[in-house]
Amino acid sequence: MEQVLPAYLRIATHFAREIEAGRLSQGEKIGPERALAEQFGVNRxxxxxxxxxLREQRLVVTDSRGTYVTTPEHQTAAIIRQSAAPALEVGSGGPQGVRRDTGSGGPGE
Incomplete structure (x- = not known):
């Protein structure tokens, strides 16, 4: 039986795919919450x-004026984290032989 994603993940996946495909570009504003809720038939x-x-994945940023697609550098970092995540979940004892970078390497660190 196919697992149904929660509505918020379906919406986030929609925007992630739009960004990945280049249909939403850097700096482009994603509509207001109210309009998005109406468009997707969900609550705010x-x-x-x-x-x-999407912010947690560093695909968008939000400020007092709205939500915008982030820079490619932020997006690349998110893609690298996502591709590394399955390797960290293997085994019951947690990640082994994985060295964490503890230096300050980027925004928010």
């Missing part, structure tokens, strides 16, 4: 959760 809380997920 669901849209907020989707945008929070």
């Amino acid at each position: 809380g669901t849209v907020r959760a989707a945008l929070r997920h």
Whole structure:
């Protein structure tokens, strides 16, 4: 049986694919929460959760004026983290032989 994603993840996935495909570009504003909620047929809380997920993946940033697609550098960092995540989940004893970078390497670190 196919697993159904929560609405916020479906919305976040939609925007992630749009960004990846180049249909949304750096600096482009993603619509207001109210309009997105109407477009996707969900409440604003669901849209907020989707945008929070996209921010956590560093695909968008939010300021007092709205939510915008981030720079390619932020997106590359998110893609690298996502591709490394499955390797860290292997085994019951946690990641072994994985060296964590403890230096200051980028925004927010």
